[in-house]
Amino acid sequence: MLPSWRIPKYISSVSITNINSILKRIEGSKNANLKTKKILQLVRVENVGQTSVLKVSSSKLNDFEDAVQNFCAVEAEHEIIVTRNTKDFNTSDLSIMTSKEFITKMNTLN
Numbered sequence: 001m002l003p004s005w006r007i008p009k010y011i012s013s014v015s016i017t018n019i020n021s022i023l024k025r026i027e028g029s030k031n032a033n034l035k036t037k038k039i040l041q042l043v044r045v046e047n048v049g050q051t052s053v054l055k056v057s058s059s060k061l062n063d064f065e066d067a068v069q070n071f072c073a074v075e076a077e078h079e080i081i082v083t084r085n086t087k088d089f090n091t092s093d094l095s096i097m098t099s100k101e102f103i104t105k106m107n108t109l110n
């Protein structure tokens with residue numbers, strides 16, 4: 001098993017735009033863009049497409065944004081979503097973990 005820092009990490013295109021938008025409000029455009037570039041050195045961005053969004057309408061997941069994240073991960077063939085908000089993924093077919101749970105799991109595998 002790879003050490004946890006070498007495990008590929010992904011976020012959706014929705015997440016990176018949200019992160020940049022929040023950073024702009026707090027730190028201004030220049031710093032937000034610099035920090036976004038730093039984040040992109042750590043993660044890869046998965047695109048959210050029309051099929052992911054369409055699947056939300058027939059999903060049992062209640063939160064629209066979380067459901068979009070879920071189906072983006074499913075379409076990209078990921079197995080795990082790491083989130084602070086595990087309760088909104090209660091009907092997901094993916095493994096849903098908090099960051100603490102994920103780190104614990106990685107430590108037991110190494």
